Amino acid sequence: MNRLLEEFIFKRLPNWMKLVNGGLGIDYPDDAAAIPIGEKYLVITTDSYTVTPIFFRGGDIGKLAASGTINDVLMLGGTPIAALDSIVVEEGLEEDVFEKILNSMFDIFKVNGVSLIGGDFKVMPRGQLDKIIITTVGIGIAEQLIADKNLKPGDKIIVSGNIAEHGITIYAEQKGFLEKSDLRSDVRPLIDLMIPLFKKYKNEIHAASDPTRGGLAATLNYWASISNTAIVVEEEKVPVRDVVKNYCEVLGLDPFNLASEGVAVLGVKSEVAEKILEDVHSIGYEDAEIIGEVREKESASLVIARTSVGGYRIIEPPVGEIVPRIC
Amino acid sequence: MNRLLEEFIFKRLPNWMKLVNGGLGIDYPDDAAAIPIGEKYLVITTDSYTVTPIFFRGGDIGKLAASGTINDVLMLGGTPIAALDSIVVEEGLEEDVFEKILNSMFDIFKVNGVSLIGGDFKVMPRGQLDKIIITTVGIGIAEQLIADKNLKPGDKIIVSGNIAEHGITIYAEQKGFLEKSDLRSDVRPLIDLMIPLFKKYKNEIHAASDPTRGGLAATLNYWASISNTAIVVEEEKVPVRDVVKNYCEVLGLDPFNLASEGVAVLGVKSEVAEKILEDVHSIGYEDAEIIGEVREKESASLVIARTSVGGYRIIEPPVGEIVPRIC
Numbered sequence: 001m002n003r004l005l006e007e008f009i010f011k012r013l014p015n016w017m018k019l020v021n022g023g024l025g026i027d028y029p030d031d032a033a034a035i036p037i038g039e040k041y042l043v044i045t046t047d048s049y050t051v052t053p054i055f056f057r058g059g060d061i062g063k064l065a066a067s068g069t070i071n072d073v074l075m076l077g078g079t080p081i082a083a084l085d086s087i088v089v090e091e092g093l094e095e096d097v098f099e100k101i102l103n104s105m106f107d108i109f110k111v112n113g114v115s116l117i118g119g120d121f122k123v124m125p126r127g128q129l130d131k132i133i134i135t136t137v138g139i140g141i142a143e144q145l146i147a148d149k150n151l152k153p154g155d156k157i158i159v160s161g162n163i164a165e166h167g168i169t170i171y172a173e174q175k176g177f178l179e180k181s182d183l184r185s186d187v188r189p190l191i192d193l194m195i196p197l198f199k200k201y202k203n204e205i206h207a208a209s210d211p212t213r214g215g216l217a218a219t220l221n222y223w224a225s226i227s228n229t230a231i232v233v234e235e236e237k238v239p240v241r242d243v244v245k246n247y248c249e250v251l252g253l254d255p256f257n258l259a260s261e262g263v264a265v266l267g268v269k270s271e272v273a274e275k276i277l278e279d280v281h282s283i284g285y286e287d288a289e290i291i292g293e294v295r296e297k298e299s300a301s302l303v304i305a306r307t308s309v310g311g312y313r314i315i316e317p318p319v320g321e322i323v324p325r326i327c
Numbered sequence: 328m329n330r331l332l333e334e335f336i337f338k339r340l341p342n343w344m345k346l347v348n349g350g351l352g353i354d355y356p357d358d359a360a361a362i363p364i365g366e367k368y369l370v371i372t373t374d375s376y377t378v379t380p381i382f383f384r385g386g387d388i389g390k391l392a393a394s395g396t397i398n399d400v401l402m403l404g405g406t407p408i409a410a411l412d413s414i415v416v417e418e419g420l421e422e423d424v425f426e427k428i429l430n431s432m433f434d435i436f437k438v439n440g441v442s443l444i445g446g447d448f449k450v451m452p453r454g455q456l457d458k459i460i461i462t463t464v465g466i467g468i469a470e471q472l473i474a475d476k477n478l479k480p481g482d483k484i485i486v487s488g489n490i491a492e493h494g495i496t497i498y499a500e501q502k503g504f505l506e507k508s509d510l511r512s513d514v515r516p517l518i519d520l521m522i523p524l525f526k527k528y529k530n531e532i533h534a535a536s537d538p539t540r541g542g543l544a545a546t547l548n549y550w551a552s553i554s555n556t557a558i559v560v561e562e563e564k565v566p567v568r569d570v571v572k573n574y575c576e577v578l579g580l581d582p583f584n585l586a587s588e589g590v591a592v593l594g595v596k597s598e599v600a601e602k603i604l605e606d607v608h609s610i611g612y613e614d615a616e617i618i619g620e621v622r623e624k625e626s627a628s629l630v631i632a633r634t635s636v637g638g639y640r641i642i643e644p645p646v647g648e649i650v651p652r653i654c
Contacts, residue, residue: 012430013443014437017442017443025444026443026444032445033411035408044444045411048414048449050415084372098335102339114344115344115352117346117371119336120374122375125379128457129456130451133456135375135447135462139362
């Protein structure tokens, strides 16, 4: 995927085309793009949502699309104000299915004060598309961008909740293994968490991401590489529920590689890390933990986990089929 | 489609959710949405592009997506500055196909000074999608919005070139009838046409659209209904090439219903209509014509064509399969 992006996209574009007015552009693949407007930034994100099954325990593709859109704007430091949607459905998709999905999407936008100001709707002939693809545009205003390249040695890494819940749920749904467990997707918008943090810690949050596609492993590897650092994680501090661990073991999966859709990963100034953690807990994200810290890189940028028995393992960026398929 | 939008979307959203800050929102289905920013407007559009075949005479889905994005921003009065793309491909799509499509898209953006500042890329399992869907976001800045509801009785209607060229080409490609004709899609960005007109006729262009899905019939019916007017078209003034007419006759199609992807329809103040037409010609759009005028509505908003033999026919908004399938 990275090779494709590099070879087919980044290399082909002249520099002026990659960004506008000194903002964040396409060769800086953060959660969103940004265009400076006066003293502030316009934050814009787009994402196409496909998921099988379209209804899953804990949500559906509509809730996923709206939450993901809001979270992508937030993770660049933006307050979401508006969204647009472009929906492509297979001819013959049942009206009540379509209605349920739209209502899920609208509800999330409505509760979070995000307007839906435009969109597009297309129908593809039967057989050319499996059910539905929702592409969303998220628009926000940021006083200050949280650009993940600003992560610094010494910073602490906080995760706001149990990881891998969405990824394992979808995987188990697909394989028919879900039934008797209490697994459910964690999909939700993180506006209640992030907006108070922006206000209180304007300059102390150096990086923020939602670990969706490729999970925590992808997020931290991307952070290390873009900020030219090494990240050391205490594996036993990373919050993963036992049921998720057990499923991962049986299915041969690593929770570090599985998507969360309702978790924020934050890279914060060491001095305020404990205070931020307390605030995150008091907002209601009780499973949040400080899971590690950022170091100077030695030979290469990388992510290492210290295991409970005192050894180390390198956390590789995840590759392969699971990444595109379930997010 | 209108019923779906009304029933499932517009009715469900509280008023505050439909727009931002007094701009143009989702229940005003123009070519794009707008958010006031200071004295200007941020113009935002999104569209999902699907077309069969993905390579057609005169272009491909990449050129179509980039041109359509630029044109949608222009038709609301915006100068396009940036775009984002979200591409979903079927697993196994050949790299050289993907590369050709991307290059077509990039070329259009590049030549027109539009940055590509972000995007998303997803792969769907084989069989769940036929080849590729490109969803784009277009972003522009408008000094003055061209909101089609401002069309007024007395205004003249100008089309910038021969209509129906894209629609008939795609249709003929699909049916295998294309070979010996000189049909080709007219897909192209209209930045060279529109930007000079914005500058010179800031207050005299009351409405602008590119007659894509549903063709001129859909555009004019939408204009009449949103501006509460009647539009009378001189049928013989509407520029349609003979080859297109002949194809339409054989295939039982009406050129008024077929998409153009490189034509602007303008509703302009009567006093400057001839001057604007001259300018449009001198910019290089030599087939442009004044095709009709706007009247007070009598019993209902509608579009009427005066035929060459002096009779009248009502131009209905097109419905049915051809509309979603070929655009």
